[in-house]
Amino acid sequence: MTASPSLPLLLRVRRAPGALRGRWTLVLTAGGLVLVAALALLAPVLAPYPPLATDLARTLRPPSSAHWFGTDELGRDVLSRVLYGARTGPVVAVTVVGVSLLVGTATGLAAGYCGGWTDEALMRLTDVFLAVPALLLALALTTVLAPGPAGLTVALVVTWWPWYARLVRGEAASVTGRAYIEACRTLGLGHRRILLRHVLPNASTPLLVQASTDVGGVLLVASGLSFLGLGPQPPAPDWGLMVEESQNYFTTHWWLGTFPGLAIMVVAALCFLLGDALRDRLDPRHTPRI
């Protein structure tokens, strides 16, 4: 995506309106995600019913003023369950990305900065992890760990960290030979300080972009695993699990599975949009295409 350096004028002309609109996308998507976080935090206040309260007199009711999203086969309020669902899937996704970021960054910095055999060994290790698609490796791992949000998180971290290791390693390796890093060494700065203050900042923009996109990606994979029954267990209000439980009723009672699925889609789309908007705003090598 590197723009041809011979066309600076063309780029600047194209960039101006895009940059302005990019800011709005950024504000709106970030606002949307803050709203989701607020809904998750305030679920106990906002939810009209407790998420686990069954009411066998009102099962499978279509959406109405009393139950905006209808009720499920046990008479539980779907809206309340969707609101509480924002406390499992998205939380798992953010935790997975956060921990993977830490592990991957440390590995990547070590590989890129040390070079040589350390680099080769660490990168071949990431090759092995990346050779198994995330959902499959997580599937194999969730059987080992007890099914539940914790097991899901661990399984996904194991599959996700190599991406960040690769990313950071690339950035670190590209600056390690530069004169200013040599200068830092000559001045007698410690490795730790050089790595954290002078090498890592180069990777911060791509890391931020990747991380915000990945929250959406991890949410999709995590929901897929809970759909297969390897995430939170019933009666937990989890979006993927709710879609799975609605499977037998989907034809006749559309509201059971439609709303949790929509919730996954909206949050994932917001994360992807945020990643795009961040790259448009922060990455000088990338020309925004609005």
Add this chain to the structure above:
Amino acid sequence: MRAGNGRGMPVVSYVARRTGLSALVALGVVVLTYLIARVVPGDPAGVWAGPRASAAQRARVRAELGLDRPVHEQIVSYVAGVWRGDWGVSVHTHRPVRSDLFGLLPATLQLVLAGLALGLAVGVPAGLVAARWHGRWPDALVRTGALLSASMPVFWLALLLQTVFASRLGLLPIAGGYDRTVLAAHPVTGVTGLPLLDAVLTGNRAAAASYARHLVLPALVVATYPAAVAARLVRAGVLDALGEGHIQMARSLGFPERAVLGRFALRLVWNPVLQLGALVFGYSLVNTFLVEAVFDCPGLGLYAVDSVRSLDAPAVVGVTLLVALVYLAANLAVDLAQAVLDPRIRLG
């Protein structure tokens, strides 16, 4: 993904290096998955021997399955076994894992390939349209469509399509991979191994129609992600290419806009599309697992989920290994294709 950095490295040594690395990674995958499967809690020998087996019987099964030996010995003998074609015996089907897997692989591959083909067929023109009318409504439509397709949970989309097209409208079959009665009357003989292709090649119309009708909805679901990725890549690539000198040259020579985009700009886009191709292939391959679960199509996905649920270590390791091998092969094929097509890569 890394290209050779030696000056003037010939294709042969590039291929050799790349293949060697893939073999090493495959070995790593075996060790990794075996380690994962070994820590499976519960007692595989107990599952194998059945719930009413005595302690002595269980011990004999443990010895038979080699579970009483140290882990590293087990890995070595497992790798040696895989090399000889012995992938172990599945605990839940009681059949050799290898024949189970290779029996199911064609159905899954067929679904992935159909999905990828459909995704490219929709995504590439969509990306071109978006680039052609950049900033106008077709562009907005394609961008929104791509965003939604990428963020839609696969299993949810599968359920929606199943409900609308199969249950409500009754246009297509709800589940399964084929009609048993049709296949019994018109058995398909294997040529390529891909069921639909075999049926078409051998002129078996009834079976081909049955396979095709069952393939439409699952393939549509699998196609959404590749379509989104292709549309985004082609759009961005063509817009980038439009700034290049030779494109402006073509324009100023009076080539119609169609030709400028389709013939000149699109050519620069194939490389990034191919580069992401392997990744998208891997992602779609595991997406089929969810799709197979919804549509109840026999394939690797259903097998994997069943194996996971019954703590069937040899089967789980087998599926993971096979998918990783297929994925590695796809990666290798992409890298080699790029090295052949693009001298910048093999020459560094």
